[in-house]
Amino acid sequence: MSSNFEENFKLNQIKGVNIGGWLVLESWMKQSLFKGLPCWDETTFCAYFSTEEGSRRLREHWDTFITEDDFAWIASHGLNAVRIPVGFWIFGSASGYPYHPKYNGKPHPFVDGGIERLDRAFDWAEKYNLKVLIDLHCAPGCQNGFDNGGISGVFEWHTKQEYIDFTVLTLERLAERYCDRKALWGIQTLNEPRWDIPDDILVEFNKRAYHAIRKHCSYEKCAVVFHDGFRADRICDVFAGKMAPPEYQNVVMDAHRYQCFDDFHKSLDNKGNIAEVEGPLTNELRMLQEKAYWTIVGEWSFGTGGERTMEEHQAFYDAQIKAFSNVLGYFFWSYKVESGRVAWSLRHAVENGLVLKD
Numbered sequence: 001m002s003s004n005f006e007e008n009f010k011l012n013q014i015k016g017v018n019i020g021g022w023l024v025l026e027s028w029m030k031q032s033l034f035k036g037l038p039c040w041d042e043t044t045f046c047a048y049f050s051t052e053e054g055s056r057r058l059r060e061h062w063d064t065f066i067t068e069d070d071f072a073w074i075a076s077h078g079l080n081a082v083r084i085p086v087g088f089w090i091f092g093s094a095s096g097y098p099y100h101p102k103y104n105g106k107p108h109p110f111v112d113g114g115i116e117r118l119d120r121a122f123d124w125a126e127k128y129n130l131k132v133l134i135d136l137h138c139a140p141g142c143q144n145g146f147d148n149g150g151i152s153g154v155f156e157w158h159t160k161q162e163y164i165d166f167t168v169l170t171l172e173r174l175a176e177r178y179c180d181r182k183a184l185w186g187i188q189t190l191n192e193p194r195w196d197i198p199d200d201i202l203v204e205f206n207k208r209a210y211h212a213i214r215k216h217c218s219y220e221k222c223a224v225v226f227h228d229g230f231r232a233d234r235i236c237d238v239f240a241g242k243m244a245p246p247e248y249q250n251v252v253m254d255a256h257r258y259q260c261f262d263d264f265h266k267s268l269d270n271k272g273n274i275a276e277v278e279g280p281l282t283n284e285l286r287m288l289q290e291k292a293y294w295t296i297v298g299e300w301s302f303g304t305g306g307e308r309t310m311e312e313h314q315a316f317y318d319a320q321i322k323a324f325s326n327v328l329g330y331f332f333w334s335y336k337v338e339s340g341r342v343a344w345s346l347r348h349a350v351e352n353g354l355v356l357k358d
Contacts, residue, residue, distance in 0.1 A: 012080070013325075013328065013329050014080065014081045014131065014133075014185070014296060014328060014329025014330065014331075015078070015079050015080050015081065015329060015330065016079055016080065016081030016082055016083055016131070016133070016329065016330065016331040016332070017074060017079055017081075017082060017083070017331055017332045017334065017335045017346050018082070018083045018084075018085065018135075018298075018299065018331050018332065018333045018334045018335060019066055019070075019082050019083070019084045019085070019121070019334070019335055020085055020333055020334030020335070020336075021065065021334060021336070021337065021338075022061075022062065022065055022066045022084070022085075022117075023062070023084065023085060023086050023087070023090070023114050023117060023118065024042060024085045024086060024087050024137045024138055024148070024150065025041065025042040025045055025058075025061075026041070026147055026148055027039070027040050027041065027147065028337075028339075029334065029336075029337050029338060029344075030061065030065065030338045031338055031339065032338060033045070033057065033061055040147055040152055041147040041150060041151060041152045042087060042110070042138070042150050043100070043102050043103070043109070043110075043150055043151040044102065044151075045058075046058070046109040046110050046111055047102065047103050047104035047106055047109040048104070051111075054109070054111055055111045055112070055113070058111040059111065059113055062113070062114070062117050063117075065336070065338075066121075066335075066336070068124045068127075070335065070336070070347075071121070071124035071125060071127070071128050071130060072124075072128055073347065074128070074130065074335065075128035075129060075130055077350065077356055078356055078358055079130070079356075080129070080130060080131060081130055081131040081132070081133065081185060081329065081331065082121075082125060082130055082131075082132055082133070082331075082335075083132075083133040083135050083188075083298060083331040084118065084121055084132060084133070084134055084135060085135045085137035085138075085148075085191065086114065086118060086134060086135065086136060086137060086138075086174075087110070087114075087136075087137060087138035087150050088136070088138055088139055088140050088150070088166060088167060088170050089110035089114070089138075090114045090115050090118065090170070090174070091115055091170070091173055092108075092110070092112035092113070092114070092115065093107075093108035093110070093112055094112075095170070095173070096166075097110075097140060097166060098140045098141070098160075098162050098163060098166055100140070100141065100151065100154070102151050102154060115177075118134075122178065122181050122183050122184075125183035126181070126182050126183045130183060131183055131184075131185035132178075132181075132183045132184055132185055133185050133186045133187070133188060133223075133225065133298075133331070134174055134178065134184075134186070134187045134188065135188040135191055135225075135298070136167065136170065136171060136174070136187075136188060136189060136190050136191065137149070137150075137191040138150030138151075138191075139157045139163060139164075139167045139190055140157060140160075140162070140163040140166050140167065141154065141155075141156035141157040141158075141159065141160060141163040142154040142155055142156060142157055143155075143157040143158070143190055143191075143192070143193040143194060143197070144192050144193060144194040145194065146192075148191070148192070149191075149192070155194060157193075157197075158193075158197045158198070158201050158202075164201075164205055164208075167189075167190065167205070167209070168205070168208050168209055168212050169212075171187060171189060171209050171212050171213055172212035172213065172215060172216070174187055174213075175187060175212065175213040175214075175215065175216040175217045175222070176215075176216045179216040179217045179221070179222070184217070184221065184222055185222070185223060186222055186223030186224065186225045186252060187213050187217070187222060187223075187224060187225065188225040188226070188227070188254060188298070189205070189206050189209040189210070189213075189224065189225065189226045189227075190205070190206075190209075190226070190227060191227060191298075192227055192229075192230075192256065193227060193229045194229075194230070195229060195230035195231065197229065199231070199238050202229050202238075203238065203239060203242050203243075206226045206239075206243065207242070207243060207248075209224070209226075210224045210243065210248055210251065219249035219250035220250070222250070223250045223251070223252045223294075224248075224250065224251055224252070225251075225252045225253070225254050225296065225298070226239075226243075226251070226252075226253060226254065227253075227254045227255075227256070227298070228253055228254065228255045228288075232255055232284065232288060235253070235288065235292045235293075236291055236292055239253075239292065239293070240291070240292055240293075243293075251293055251294070252293060252294045252295070252296055252328060253288065253292060253293040253294070253295050253296070254295075254296050254297075254298035255285070255288060255295055255296075255297055255298070256297065256298055256299040256300070257281060257297055257299075257300050258299070258300060258301060258303060259273050259276060259303070259304055259305075260301070260303035260304050260305060260343075265304070265305065266304065266305025266306075267305060268304070268305065269306070270304070270308055270312040270315065270316060273304050273316055274315060274316055274319045277316070277319040277320055277322075277323050278319055278322075278323070281320075281323050282322075282323040282326060285297070285323060285324070285326045285327050286326045288327070289326055289327050289328070294327075294328045295327040295328055296327060296328050296329045296330060296331070297324055297327060297329075297330040297331070298330075298331050299331065299332075299333040300320060300324075300330065300331075300332060300333065301332065301333050301334075301343055301344050302316055302317060302342065302343040302344075302349070303343045303344060304316070304343070308343070310342070310349075310352055310353045310354065313342060313343070313349060313354060314353075314354055314355065317349075317354060317357075318357065321357045332346045334346070335347055336348075342354075
């Protein structure tokens with residue numbers, strides 16, 4: 001941990017929101033885009049259409065789902081950062097990304113033009129004094145088998161060196177392109193690599209990714225963020241000491257914490273959800289921050305196992321924000337969902353009465 005980084009943490013905790021469903025599609029976040037289609041993720045969406053029609057639909061989405069006004073809203077509500085998920089295809093067909101059978105015979109199905117939208121997001125972030133964490137959300141072959149990894153039902157990233165190598169190359173290209181941007185806060189090596197990827201493969205990848213990013217981004221200017229790989233219960237055994245100073249500086253761990261994906265948490269009422277935050281989650285975050293790495297909660301929400309009133313959402317939000325005061329920062333998932341689901345759309349929640357905390 002560098003002294004500059006420590007001082008920055010003390011003075012300016014990251015308080016952010018994810019720009020999900022924009023440059024990486026998730027069908028539940030923009031249902032109208034997928035209505036009536038045999039598609040459920042960005043790969044199947046792009047592979048289904050002709051190049052012209054896919055480009056028309058996706059570019060219209062890019063240019064309307066998130067605009068400058070959204071960045072202005074984020075900044076005006078006391079947040080200071082955005083986490084922007086991108087896919088390995090962000091640099092377009094010319095980047096030479098690996099082929100996969102899910103591409104439906106197309107060598108390069110993904111729509112070009114995402115990188116220019118990311119450029120524009122940096123312009124907006126700098127205009128409104130927001131920091132940006134670039135999050136590589138999807139890797140070739142998919143690192144988790146979910147739609148948020150770009151190809152649902154496929155889990156092959158760790159099985160081919162070609163996939164890992166291209167992931168590292170993409171991170172280096174992102175670092176080279178944005179190293180001098182004032183808004184750049186960090187680059188995340190990979191979102192939610194699954195728990196059963198062998199530890200040694202994940203550790204070696206993150207070490208390679210770190211050095212690739214550091215070719216262009218100094219540790220004083222840019223954090224290198226890695227996901228805990230759902231290994232927080234043994235994070236010290238897996239990672240600690242393997243990415244440590246002086247060789248590794250300004251390394252941040254991302255831990256995603258939800259209470260809506262397992263039977264235990266889904267069975268709780270709102271008081272039970274809050275108790276889980278005030279007890280186990282708070283203790284865990286303190287441990288991670290003190291014994292492992294600087295930590296962010298890169299994803300969280302109000303999602304639970306049942307319907308909640310706005311008063312209950314507020315109480316759950318307040319408890320989580322208090323717990324997150326023990327770490328470097330947080331990013332709510334997500335800024336916007338087309339359906340306006342309060343548990344997952346921060347803007348919709350605020351417009352329906354949620355009071356954000358400083």
